[in-house]
Amino acid sequence: MADVTDLGVAALRDGVRAGTFSAREVADAFIVKVSRAKTLNAFIVETPDHAIAAAKEADAARAAGEALKPLAGVPIGMKDLFCTKGVQTTAASHILEGFKPVYESTVSQKLWDAGAGMLGKLNMDQFAMGSSNETSAFGNVISPWRRKDGGNAPLTPGGSSGGSASAIAARLVPGATGTDTGGSIRQPAAFVGISGIKPTYGRCSRWGVVAFASSLDQAGPMARDVRDCAILLENMAGFDVKDSTSLNMVVPKWEAGLSGDLRGKRIGIPEEYLVDGMPPEIAALWQQGIDWVKDAGAEVVEVSLPHTKYALPAYYIIAPAEASSNLARYDGVRYGLRDLPEHANLQEMYAATRAAGFGDEVKRRIMIGTYVLSAGFYDAYFTQASKVRTLIARDFERAWDYCDYLLTPTAPSAAFALGEKMADPLAMYLNDVFTVPSSLAGLPAMSVPGGLDKDGLPLGLQIIGKPFDEQGVLNAGLAIEERAGFVARPEAWW
Amino acid sequence: MSVDTATVKKVASLARIAITDADAERLAPELNNILGWIEQLGEVDTSDVEPMTAVIPNALRLREDVVTEGGQRDAILANAPQGEHGFFTVPKVVE
Numbered sequence: 001m002a003d004v005t006d007l008g009v010a011a012l013r014d015g016v017r018a019g020t021f022s023a024r025e026v027a028d029a030f031i032v033k034v035s036r037a038k039t040l041n042a043f044i045v046e047t048p049d050h051a052i053a054a055a056k057e058a059d060a061a062r063a064a065g066e067a068l069k070p071l072a073g074v075p076i077g078m079k080d081l082f083c084t085k086g087v088q089t090t091a092a093s094h095i096l097e098g099f100k101p102v103y104e105s106t107v108s109q110k111l112w113d114a115g116a117g118m119l120g121k122l123n124m125d126q127f128a129m130g131s132s133n134e135t136s137a138f139g140n141v142i143s144p145w146r147r148k149d150g151g152n153a154p155l156t157p158g159g160s161s162g163g164s165a166s167a168i169a170a171r172l173v174p175g176a177t178g179t180d181t182g183g184s185i186r187q188p189a190a191f192v193g194i195s196g197i198k199p200t201y202g203r204c205s206r207w208g209v210v211a212f213a214s215s216l217d218q219a220g221p222m223a224r225d226v227r228d229c230a231i232l233l234e235n236m237a238g239f240d241v242k243d244s245t246s247l248n249m250v251v252p253k254w255e256a257g258l259s260g261d262l263r264g265k266r267i268g269i270p271e272e273y274l275v276d277g278m279p280p281e282i283a284a285l286w287q288q289g290i291d292w293v294k295d296a297g298a299e300v301v302e303v304s305l306p307h308t309k310y311a312l313p314a315y316y317i318i319a320p321a322e323a324s325s326n327l328a329r330y331d332g333v334r335y336g337l338r339d340l341p342e343h344a345n346l347q348e349m350y351a352a353t354r355a356a357g358f359g360d361e362v363k364r365r366i367m368i369g370t371y372v373l374s375a376g377f378y379d380a381y382f383t384q385a386s387k388v389r390t391l392i393a394r395d396f397e398r399a400w401d402y403c404d405y406l407l408t409p410t411a412p413s414a415a416f417a418l419g420e421k422m423a424d425p426l427a428m429y430l431n432d433v434f435t436v437p438s439s440l441a442g443l444p445a446m447s448v449p450g451g452l453d454k455d456g457l458p459l460g461l462q463i464i465g466k467p468f469d470e471q472g473v474l475n476a477g478l479a480i481e482e483r484a485g486f487v488a489r490p491e492a493w494w
Numbered sequence: 495m496s497v498d499t500a501t502v503k504k505v506a507s508l509a510r511i512a513i514t515d516a517d518a519e520r521l522a523p524e525l526n527n528i529l530g531w532i533e534q535l536g537e538v539d540t541s542d543v544e545p546m547t548a549v550i551p552n553a554l555r556l557r558e559d560v561v562t563e564g565g566q567r568d569a570i571l572a573n574a575p576q577g578e579h580g581f582f583t584v585p586k587v588v589e
Contacts, residue, residue: 099573100572100573101573102566102569102570102572102573103569200550201549201550202550202552215549216549241555241557244554244555245548245550245552247550247552307538310534310535310538313531313532313533313534313535314532314535316528316531316532317532317535324509328510331510332575333574333575333582333584334570334573334574334582335573335574335575336573336575337575338575338576340585344585345585345586345587346584346585346587347510348512349584349585350510351506351507351510351511351512352512354509354510354511354512355511355512355513358511363511364521364524364525364528366509366511367502367505367506367509367511367521367525368525368528368529369509370505370508370509371497371501371505371525371529374505374508380536381532381535383545384535384536384538384540385532385535386545386546386547387538387540387543387544387545387546388535388538388540389545389546389549390540390543390544390545390546391538391540391543393546393549425524425527425528426527426528426531440549441549442549442550467550
């Protein structure tokens, strides 16, 4: 029998339904793969029992002739930002080490209710703050990909959903959850040659997801192809009374609606995304993407999003400001770490706990956020950034008069080596230049693999859509996927 | 606007993060670098623009003012670093 770990979500689901293999065989095969891939450091906690329990339930249901749940027989990885009942949830921070939630996040609960099992909690950038998975308190995640220069320098899987990306690309899991605040699903997906979609803000409940920047945070799936993303998203999205910004809308049947036929669709190419110093290979891939969507029947038009260059600086005010408020909850009183120096008073305990518990990047962002919100600076920074955010959203609204989707590169480069950008926070922030604008506007956007660069590393293309049009984004992604024929995978060296 | 080490210490204190003098020396140029970069937002004319408050228009819902999930004291205390007699405990705050 072929190795079931080579199969994606749809093939596993269908295979278990058809009885080609049992859910238990699938779970066992992935559990072995996970246990042998410690070098990648993609998991913080492994949960084989959870995956086996779900598999047993699926096999029992099938034996009894019952209808199988939508994800019966499919084990997945869960980013460690989602609270999982009784299973350590840390957001990859020392300050939450040992925290075992007494409740389950809405998104993870929906996935378990759909029959999925959990192989483990996936490593990530600490509190989702990072673009390279180097800010985790549990060590860097290593990409399964290597440059073809023989140097074997360990590469970043991207971030913040780096554990999800690495695990999927290495075939340790067929799919995983991610979260995206400024590109944390799309950029890692691009770096490891997989697909990932950030839905419209409000599609997936934020309840039980450790908060970073609440007006931007949005969960979404990562998987090997567009269909698998559609299947997972259908089982993650939906109205939730426990999230005040949850969209009260029916979840469409995205998988059934998939079509790579783009006839009658107009695809916008935003001129401002052609940034100075764009590597020729990225520009070439973008042109290739344009040719592919034309081949799929779309009309390609040039559009302008004039405030694009201000998206990143606006983001680096808004996201840290929200983070500084959200992370005020880590006080050493209710959960997580407490550092109580001898004779310390309450204020000193807070400060000692937070100094010991937060990593450098988290502290940096909390301090930027605190500064921009402080008396005398609030209007100059936070209010101005919120106004610029309005202008950025308006740019997109105007673009929709001329096109249905936008096509751009996902990231300005291929995966870089671990350590390469850590010394310069600004250089790291610039990695999100193409993903942040759509986050600020709350739009659905996805990355699909487009090809390999000269070093043999994956490059991604991004499709951005109108609010609530995940179907259109998925379909444009599918049209590219069908033409890219991306089958490259990393050699299993780990 | 330039941030000096005294400002860094003030901000750290507001953020309840203990820092050493060496941390403040290291953080001042780092924060200046980032703040200098975000200051380019000042060049955008926003005189007739409202600040964004909701990224996707969505009316806030109201619910009945009733207890939805009460009576879970032990669950709430389950992850507390220190708790006694059904309470969170903290260093003494009143003499």
